[in-house]
Amino acid sequence: MARVVLEHVEKVYPRGVRAVRDLSLDVADGELLVLLGPSGCGKTTTLRLIAGLDEPTRGSIALGGRVIDRLPPKDRDLAMVFQTPALYPHLTVLENLAFSLRLRGVPRKAIRHNVLRIARLLGIDDLLDRKPRQLSGGQGQRVALGRALVRRPACYLFDEPLSSLDARLREHLRSELKRFHQRLGITTLYVTHDQEEAMALAERMAVLCDGALQQVGRPLEVYDRPANRFVAGFVGSPPMNFLEGTVVGAEGRLWFDASGWRLAVGNADLASYAGHRVVLGIRPEDLRLAGPTEMPDGAMRAEVALVEPLGDRAWVHLEVQGRFRLVARAEARHTPARGATLLVQIPWDRAHFFEAGQPGRRIAEAGQPSPGGLQEPPRPICR
Numbered sequence: 001m002a003r004v005v006l007e008h009v010e011k012v013y014p015r016g017v018r019a020v021r022d023l024s025l026d027v028a029d030g031e032l033l034v035l036l037g038p039s040g041c042g043k044t045t046t047l048r049l050i051a052g053l054d055e056p057t058r059g060s061i062a063l064g065g066r067v068i069d070r071l072p073p074k075d076r077d078l079a080m081v082f083q084t085p086a087l088y089p090h091l092t093v094l095e096n097l098a099f100s101l102r103l104r105g106v107p108r109k110a111i112r113h114n115v116l117r118i119a120r121l122l123g124i125d126d127l128l129d130r131k132p133r134q135l136s137g138g139q140g141q142r143v144a145l146g147r148a149l150v151r152r153p154a155c156y157l158f159d160e161p162l163s164s165l166d167a168r169l170r171e172h173l174r175s176e177l178k179r180f181h182q183r184l185g186i187t188t189l190y191v192t193h194d195q196e197e198a199m200a201l202a203e204r205m206a207v208l209c210d211g212a213l214q215q216v217g218r219p220l221e222v223y224d225r226p227a228n229r230f231v232a233g234f235v236g237s238p239p240m241n242f243l244e245g246t247v248v249g250a251e252g253r254l255w256f257d258a259s260g261w262r263l264a265v266g267n268a269d270l271a272s273y274a275g276h277r278v279v280l281g282i283r284p285e286d287l288r289l290a291g292p293t294e295m296p297d298g299a300m301r302a303e304v305a306l307v308e309p310l311g312d313r314a315w316v317h318l319e320v321q322g323r324f325r326l327v328a329r330a331e332a333r334h335t336p337a338r339g340a341t342l343l344v345q346i347p348w349d350r351a352h353f354f355e356a357g358q359p360g361r362r363i364a365e366a367g368q369p370s371p372g373g374l375q376e377p378p379r380p381i382c383r
């Protein structure tokens with residue numbers, strides 16, 4: 001077991017592709033940290049740098065308190081699962097699973113016991129005699145995962161290990177992996193582009209965009225207080241609704257004004273933004289829907305354009321007075337029909353506010369507007 005510390009790590013590939021930008025990350029001993037971000041944001045590169053398969057352009061990486069920058073991959077005591085499974089084609093599944101243990105001289109009986117246990121966990125115990133070419137993509141991926149899990153390294157590095165599996169198996173193995181981690185407590189960096197998988201699995205998650213770290217925190221911290229507009233839009237499905245408008249002080253109070261539609265807001269943190277453009281964010285489950293006769297404060301008349309029923313709930317796509325589109329969550333038994341007219345209300349205390357423009361940082365208590373909406377040097381554009 002070991003703590004993993006990245007300090008100001010950069011990776012610039014030939015032709016100037018900056019895959020990882022000034023990344024500092026501290027993964028506690030025994031922690032399961034999920035690296036989350038869209039395709040191409042530098043997740044695989046980050047794992048390859050930790051594994052020693054690529055060299056950072058700048059910065060340093062420590063494992064268990066020891067700087068490992070000069071250590072060859074085989075001496076790093078890590079087990080990595082790659083995005084595309086790497087198996088020995090001439091060995092059976094059983095031999096593939098046992099390979100690293102045999103290499104380390106583990107006694108035969110212990111190997112067999114361990115391999116069978118992991119094979120059962122991953123549901124591949126009926127495939128042990130097959131060769132890799134006789135496996136489907138998802139089966140091969142599970143064997144690759146098994147090859148890592150039979151070992152007890154200082155740290156596991158998982159690169160989207162469940163992405164090629166069908167949804168049910170993916171959810172099943174996600175919970176098995178979490179259980180496995182809870183039992184053994186081996187430091188784990190787990191990469192995914194799937195925000196639901198990240199939320200379900202992570203003790204903490206680190207959100208990346210265009211090689212740059214956006215936010216690190218426990219899943220619900222990130223969900224409830226996204227640090228900027230990118231994180232707000234990336235974490236949560238369907239994504240948060242966004243409306244751009246201006247903060248207006250009038251009649252002794254603050255208003256959010258979006259092309260004439262006004263919402264009275266009580267957020268003291270907006271006071272210093274009077275006269276500035278801001279973006280209001282509201283999650284689908286936080287919108288309130290009401291029949292056309294009730295008239296809650298600041299409600300907007302909306303038409304139901306589309307309904308996506310999911311069993312226990314439905315996503316309702318609304319057209320608001322031809323000006324905005326919003327997605328709301330409705331309970332299964334109270335789902336309005338397409339074409340229905342209703343009222344939608346944004347409770348101001350459930351709304352998130354971000355600066356307009358990039359990087360769209362969260363407007364926090366006592367936050368001061370940054371000149372022109374930008375506080376720091378221009379950051380990569382993450383939408």
Ligand SMILES: Nc1ncnc2c1ncn2[C@@H]1O[C@H](COP(=O)(O)OP(=O)(O)O)[C@@H](O)[C@H]1O
Pocket residue numbers: 013014017018019037038039040041042043044045046
């Ligand atoms: N060997 C390489 N040479 C040049 N560019 C690369 C190489 N590997 C990855 N990249 C680029 O680096 C960026 C990050 O890639 P990657 O780490 O694979 O992202 P992710 O795993 O998040 O999808 C991408 O723009 C990708 O095209």
Ligand SMILES: [Mg+2]
Pocket residue numbers: 040043044045083159
């Ligand atoms: Mg990748």
